[in-house]
Amino acid sequence: MKRVLVTGASGLLGRPVLNEFCNASWDTLGCAYSRAVGVLKKVDIQDEIQVRQVFEDFKPSIVIHAAAERRPDVVEKQEEATKRLNVDATAMISRICAEYGAFMLFISTDYVFDGTSPPYKTDAKPNPLNKYGKSKLDGENATLDNNSESAVLRVPILYGEVEKLGESAVSVLFNPVQDTSKPAPMSDYEIRYPTHVRDIAIIIRKLAEKRLEDSSIKGIYHWSADESMTKYTMASTMCEIFDLPTHHIVADKEPSKGAPRPYNAHLDRSRLEGIGITTHSILFKDGIKECLKPFLKK
Ligand SMILES: NC(=O)c1ccc[n+]([C@@H]2O[C@H](COP(=O)([O-])OP(=O)(O)OC[C@H]3O[C@@H](n4cnc5c(N)ncnc54)[C@H](OP(=O)(O)O)[C@@H]3O)[C@@H](O)[C@H]2O)c1
Structure with a gap:
């Protein structure tokens, strides 16, 4: 029964999710695409034949769909390609999960909300402001419409161990933080709740284990860390923990440029806490210190 398939297993979240299940003695199969190295299986999740073969060979009981x-x-400029990956592939995986009797957990985002009336409970009405949020909401609906036994976990901005700083919207701030030669404007407008991917991985594993014993586990769930921050306060924390100069860090009080972002899409975690699924969130200053240490310039 304890057989988990993780899509997006080469990604920021997928890597710790796969580790978490491995460490808890599950049979695991991680799928990746361009970074399918080592134990990861190369599968284009947009190709139904390839996906069906994986289900036929591995017969998962649980599918964590993070790809x-x-x-x-990027989504603003590549709407069609995003739809094929975030929506169409999700719908197909959900249908195949239903056929094989596998429980599917679709990883979604706080960007399904418009950020005007936090905190958001799981039954709050979504209203995405940008095409990414819309594609994830469509992915949620594709998941639940094709298989009412499945679930969605919405999470906020993520950080964790990265292969390169550009891999997460949090760690990428460490480039301008360390470049003191020019001003580094940092958004001090949108409120975010940076959450460590290892904490999310624990929640996902606990939710999967609970589902094996309780078939009422389905529908929408939220998890988020507690600390409210802006990109400016995240950057300032990075300076503080590594004792770096701050003179070039400039607080930008205007809404972020590019795709519109919700002002404050704080996720209410009470539905998960109510069923005893919880974890102690690592403090941002401790979590981010560990992640950024390998990238500290001498
Ligand atoms: N990162 C955040 O701040 C954040 C916040 C909220 C929600 N989320 C959600 O959390 C989930 C995981 O995000 P992440 O940050 O871990 O993403 P990520 O690091 O960008 O990883 C994306 C994953 O998708 C895989 N992928 C892309 N195209 C594929 C294809 N055609 N076939 C198979 N796999 C494909 C990639 O594989 P390769 O790299 O091997 O090609 C990679 O493993 C996503 O659903 C995202 O929407 C993320």
Whole structure:
């Protein structure tokens, strides 16, 4: 029964999710695409034949579907390609999960909300402001419409161990933070709740284990860390923990440029806490210190 398939297993979230299940003695299969190295299986999740073969061979009981295009500014320019990955592939995986009797957990985002009336409970009405948020909401609906036994987990901005700083919207700030030669404007407008991917991985594993014993686990769930920050306060924290100069860090009080972002899409976690699924969130200053240390310039 404890057989988990993780899509997007080469990604920021997928890597710790796969580790979390491995460490808890699950049979695991991680799928990736351009970074399918080592134990990861190369599967284009837009190709139904390839996906069906994986289900036929591995017969998962649980599918954690994390693969997606998650960069809002890329999605604005590549709407059709995003739809094929974030929506059409999700619908297909959901249908195949239904056929094989596998429980599917679709990883979604706080960007399904417009950010005007936080905190958001799981039954709050979504109203995405940008094409990325819309594609993830469509992915949620494709998941639940094709298989009412499945679930969605919405999470906020993520950070964690990265292969390069550009891999997460949080760690990427460390480039301008370390370049003191020019002003580094940082958004001090939108309120975010940076959450460590290891904490999300724990929540996902606990939710999967609960589902094995309780078939009422389905529908929409939220998880988020507690600390409210802006990109400016995240950058200032990076300076503080590594004792770096701050003179070039400039607070930008205007809404972010590019794809519109919700002002404050704080996710209410009470539905998960109510069923005893919780974890102690690592403090941002501790979590980010560990992630950025390998990138600290001497
Ligand atoms: N990062 C955040 O701040 C954040 C916030 C909220 C929600 N989320 C959601 O969390 C999930 C995971 O995000 P992430 O940050 O871990 O994303 P990520 O690091 O950008 O990873 C994306 C993953 O999708 C895979 N992928 C892309 N195209 C594929 C294809 N055609 N076939 C198979 N796999 C494909 C990639 O594989 P290769 O790299 O091997 O090609 C990679 O493993 C996403 O659903 C995202 O919407 C993320």
